[in-house]
Amino acid sequence: MPAFMPLSELIARHVPDGSSVALEGFTHLIPFAAGHELIRQRRRELHLIRMTPDLVYDQLIGMGAARRLTFSWGGNPGVGSLHRLRDAVEHSWPRPLELDEHSHAGMAAAWRAGAARLPFGMLRGYAGTDLPAHNPRIRSVRCPYTGEELATVPALNPDVTILHAQRADRAGNVAITGIIGAQREAALAAATLLVTVEELVEELPPAMNGVLLPHFTVTAIAHCPGGAWPSYAQGLYARDNDFYQRWDPIARERASFTAWMERHVLGTTDHQGFLASLRAEHA
Amino acid sequence: MSDCSRDELMTVAAARLLWDGCVCFVGIGLPGTACNLARLTHAPRLVLIYESGTIGARPAVLPLSIGDGELAATATCVVPLPDIFSDYLQAGRVDVGFLGAAQIDRHGHLNTTVIGPYDHPQVRLPGAGGAPEIAAHARQLFVVMKATPRSFVPALDFHTSAGSPRAVITDFGILRPQPGSGELALAALFPGATVAEARAAVGWPLLVPDTMETVPLPSSHELRTLRELQARTAEAHRRPVALPVQE
Numbered sequence: 001m002p003a004f005m006p007l008s009e010l011i012a013r014h015v016p017d018g019s020s021v022a023l024e025g026f027t028h029l030i031p032f033a034a035g036h037e038l039i040r041q042r043r044r045e046l047h048l049i050r051m052t053p054d055l056v057y058d059q060l061i062g063m064g065a066a067r068r069l070t071f072s073w074g075g076n077p078g079v080g081s082l083h084r085l086r087d088a089v090e091h092s093w094p095r096p097l098e099l100d101e102h103s104h105a106g107m108a109a110a111w112r113a114g115a116a117r118l119p120f121g122m123l124r125g126y127a128g129t130d131l132p133a134h135n136p137r138i139r140s141v142r143c144p145y146t147g148e149e150l151a152t153v154p155a156l157n158p159d160v161t162i163l164h165a166q167r168a169d170r171a172g173n174v175a176i177t178g179i180i181g182a183q184r185e186a187a188l189a190a191a192t193l194l195v196t197v198e199e200l201v202e203e204l205p206p207a208m209n210g211v212l213l214p215h216f217t218v219t220a221i222a223h224c225p226g227g228a229w230p231s232y233a234q235g236l237y238a239r240d241n242d243f244y245q246r247w248d249p250i251a252r253e254r255a256s257f258t259a260w261m262e263r264h265v266l267g268t269t270d271h272q273g274f275l276a277s278l279r280a281e282h283a
Numbered sequence: 284m285s286d287c288s289r290d291e292l293m294t295v296a297a298a299r300l301l302w303d304g305c306v307c308f309v310g311i312g313l314p315g316t317a318c319n320l321a322r323l324t325h326a327p328r329l330v331l332i333y334e335s336g337t338i339g340a341r342p343a344v345l346p347l348s349i350g351d352g353e354l355a356a357t358a359t360c361v362v363p364l365p366d367i368f369s370d371y372l373q374a375g376r377v378d379v380g381f382l383g384a385a386q387i388d389r390h391g392h393l394n395t396t397v398i399g400p401y402d403h404p405q406v407r408l409p410g411a412g413g414a415p416e417i418a419a420h421a422r423q424l425f426v427v428m429k430a431t432p433r434s435f436v437p438a439l440d441f442h443t444s445a446g447s448p449r450a451v452i453t454d455f456g457i458l459r460p461q462p463g464s465g466e467l468a469l470a471a472l473f474p475g476a477t478v479a480e481a482r483a484a485v486g487w488p489l490l491v492p493d494t495m496e497t498v499p500l501p502s503s504h505e506l507r508t509l510r511e512l513q514a515r516t517a518e519a520h521r522r523p524v525a526l527p528v529q530e
Contacts (some may be wrong), residue, residue, distance in 0.1 A: 019284075022313065026333075026335050026336070026350050026364055027335055027348045027349065027350025027351070028352070028355070039507070042390065049372065052365070052412075061304075071410070072410060072411060072412060073409050073410050073411065073412035074407075074409050074410050075311075075408075075409030075410075077311060077347060077349060077350070078312070078346070078347035078348055079347070081407075081408075081409070081415060082409075083327060085407070086406075086407045089404065089407040090404060090405070090406070090407055097452070099408070101396075101410060101411070101412070102411070103411040103412070103413070103415045103416060104334060104368060104411070104412050104413045104416070105368040105369070105372070105373065105413065105415070105416040106363070108364055108365035108368045108369065109369070110363070111365060112365050112369075113312030120419075121415075123368075123373065124373055124419070124420070125373075125419070125502050126415060127414050127415070127445060128415075128419075128444070128445025129411070129415045129442055129443060129444060129445060130396070130401070130441050130442045130443070131396075131411065131443075133403075134401045142453070146449055171431075178352065178355045178361065178448070179336055179352075179354070179355050179361055180333045180336065180361070180362045180363055180393050181362070181363070182363065182364050183338065184363060185363070185365060210444070217505055225527055226303030226526065229524075229526060229527060230524075232352055233527075234352050234355055234356070237524060237525070238352055238524050239347070239351055239352060239524070240524040241347040241348075241351070241519075241520040241522065241524075242521055242522070242523060242524070243349075243524075244347060244348070245520065266355050275526050275527065278524055278526060
């Protein structure tokens, strides 16, 4: 049965420096609170894995927590660049960042293989692209039945996957509704699965076709309302598109980025403090 | 409707390429506006697929990301992202892929990865996302992007995707591939645009046919629908979200 603990303890106990760690969630249910706790605890040398790095990895990369990034699309959706990711790649600030770059289809295949504990994922992909020339981990295999040449990607099996979900029950089952991206695959591919949740309930109803991660797949759970903000939790709060647009000027310059992180993340002790500091700024 | 902007001409022309009932994989950025305009005008049964796993989305406002809650809440179904790429796109269930890009070459190949060398880029762009496999597996590919000599280039800095678009809609008109060579040639101009302007905006010697089509102006219905959609969207994206509070 999963252990229940505060988010600070969840990170302290399960995510050491140097871990490979995936904070998945495709636009929806991005585990921002967990990302901020990694920053507060000054994690270093992380291998970060996410299809879409989004603001959460822009922040981790800008704070120097990452050594390597596995990803497939690194922008601020509908807004523009992730300026901290760009600065790390273009100018090695605040430190150099190794890239393990894929297409979405390739990374999805790598997640599926990881969840199934197969050594590699396979797809008809990467045709005519320069990605394999720059990423030696993208290779090919010949089908033993048809002779067709297919692209391969090594399975993704992170030390730790961290998800944010709407609900967990007392037994430690976790329920997700809405856009799920590759969350299910990332959860089942990891050695350790940590989950932050909006709500704790006594007993979840049977999930039918909704996504339920049964308790024996989950290592530990932290109750963390609002833990996806400025991403969203379907049915509870909307994506803060205004903040995603305001992030662009904050992250554009090193000084304004660092000041924002020091004030709102390093200057607060937990996620409720973080949200309170933003409310105070807007009051 | 002579008071419409080039952006509006481009979006309306892009929307008209889609037909009612077609299954369309919507890329991030400009394609999203065109695809939803088509759905709200001549193609009400257009099936929009976003890479976030939303199938048959009917958003009232344009999503800022390709995974806004508005898409999930209005979709016929929401499936895991690996299913979208493997079981829908790769399996051949998508009629049209609609993409934007930072750079395009004369064959319609796209770059959304880097400007400059990969290991020491001048500009690090977002990367591939869904583009390589959308370009490869959709039955038809359309591209919509603004033209400058820095975006329509003789040689790409990086080949992100290698499809052959049936049409490229840009802010002076429409390019289509030549039979045989597949080289993109000028096919139609917007009212008010000139061949000289098109040549100046394209970084390779642009092939120009002897007879030139002019793209019909947007109808008042198309233009009103587009402007209302964009006004609703701008209002929605400014709307403050109450920060979640622990009870």
